[in-house]
Amino acid sequence: MHLDDSWNISEEGFPVQGGAEEKLRFLLNYAVLAPSGHNTQPWLFRLNGDEVELYADRTRGLAVVDPEDRALTISCGAALFYLRTALRHFGYAGEVETFPDPEEPDLLARVRLGREQEATEEEQRLFRAIPERHSNRQAFEDRQVPGRLLFALQAAAWEEGGWLHLAEDAETKHKIADLISEGDRIQHADKRFRRELAARMHSNRSRSRDGVPGYAFGFGEIMSAAGPLVVRTFDMGGGQAAKDRQLAEGSPVLAVLGTEDDTPASWLAAGQALGRVLLRAQTEGVSASFLNQPIEVPELRPQLRDVIGRTGFPQLLLRMGYGPEVRPTPRRTVKEVLIN
Ligand SMILES: Cc1cc2nc3c(=O)[nH]c(=O)nc-3n(C[C@H](O)[C@H](O)[C@H](O)COP(=O)(O)O)c2cc1C
Numbered sequence: 001m002h003l004d005d006s007w008n009i010s011e012e013g014f015p016v017q018g019g020a021e022e023k024l025r026f027l028l029n030y031a032v033l034a035p036s037g038h039n040t041q042p043w044l045f046r047l048n049g050d051e052v053e054l055y056a057d058r059t060r061g062l063a064v065v066d067p068e069d070r071a072l073t074i075s076c077g078a079a080l081f082y083l084r085t086a087l088r089h090f091g092y093a094g095e096v097e098t099f100p101d102p103e104e105p106d107l108l109a110r111v112r113l114g115r116e117q118e119a120t121e122e123e124q125r126l127f128r129a130i131p132e133r134h135s136n137r138q139a140f141e142d143r144q145v146p147g148r149l150l151f152a153l154q155a156a157a158w159e160e161g162g163w164l165h166l167a168e169d170a171e172t173k174h175k176i177a178d179l180i181s182e183g184d185r186i187q188h189a190d191k192r193f194r195r196e197l198a199a200r201m202h203s204n205r206s207r208s209r210d211g212v213p214g215y216a217f218g219f220g221e222i223m224s225a226a227g228p229l230v231v232r233t234f235d236m237g238g239g240q241a242a243k244d245r246q247l248a249e250g251s252p253v254l255a256v257l258g259t260e261d262d263t264p265a266s267w268l269a270a271g272q273a274l275g276r277v278l279l280r281a282q283t284e285g286v287s288a289s290f291l292n293q294p295i296e297v298p299e300l301r302p303q304l305r306d307v308i309g310r311t312g313f314p315q316l317l318l319r320m321g322y323g324p325e326v327r328p329t330p331r332r333t334v335k336e337v338l339i340n
Pocket of ligand 1: 033034035036037038039071073074075078130133134135136137211212289290291292328329
């Protein structure tokens with residue numbers, strides 16, 4: 001199988017005449033295109049008659065950067081939103097029950113097709129954005145994102161139970177950039193962090209269907225092959241801090257996605273909010289990438305909250321804007337994420 005095949009999924013393949021199980025199985029082709037921390041794809045699905053269960057795959061957790069599986073649960077939430085979006089596109093209302101079994105914390109959701117219901121124009125646009133959306137780590141153009149779209153992104157986060165705080169003014173962006181660069185220095189000084197990151201960085205020639213290929217960081221062949229060794233061996237926190245500061249301050253918008261609580265349920269909601277925000281942005285050609293350092297480093301998280309003056313819990317920090325086209329990253333196939 002070619003690595004890009006996951007992204008070439010054709011709607012024609014939808015088994016119109018098939019049963020619920022066959023349909024749900026097909027829809028998982030869209031769920032697996034969701035973003036995830038270090039492209040770990042920490043999800044598993046189990047088809048069970050007319051429903052599909054979403055499980056957290058904690059063996060794919062990142063013990064250093066995400067010891068509580070917070071980002072892991074957010075990633076699963078994003079996959080859940082992608083699945084819901086695909087359900088809507090193919091004409092089903094979708095029925096979702098989150099954390100259906102208190103005895104089984106890894107079971108994050110149960111999803112059924114639900115009744116037939118035609119998708120709205122907005123839902124169709126979100127669906128069409130799925131194969132177009134990629135994290136964009138390149139510098140963004142010096143071009144404002146329209147206020148109308150920013151308002152829609154805030155509404156998108158709200159609809160899924162989160163909030164989105166936007167910073168467009170130079171002073172707030174500067175303060176947030178300070179926290180990002182401090183986070184870079186703290187993280188890179190920790191060799192366990194560097195080892196965990198290096199283990200998920202791959203050369204551009206790798207056949208691996210998870211982890212992040214060098215090209216996603218803008219690396220050429222040689223740098224992509226040497227990158228993991230360099231990251232693992234040297235503390236380049238200073239250089240990373242300078243680069244991220246420039247990217248953050250040069251982006252038209254920094255966006256903090258947050259929730260009122262900091263529980264597995266709010267992480268799953270944050271993931272669905274992330275999915276909706278990223279796809280909504282993509283419908284208008286706006287890309288995003290992540291600068292989560294001040295949320296991942298525990299002592300910086302309350303400082304970020306103070307800078308933006310919000311109650312609740314920052315979950316993700318994004319920069320948004322118009323960037324050059326970037327390539328998709330690999331995904332595992334549906335077969336690989338199904339449990340029998
Ligand atoms: C919860 C979460 C946390 C992430 N954190 C980072 C991050 O700190 N730095 C980064 O460059 N990308 C981060 N990403 C982006 C992933 O690396 C990216 O989604 C993954 O490699 C798949 O690529 P794609 O988004 O282009 O499909 C994060 C994504 C998610 C969902």
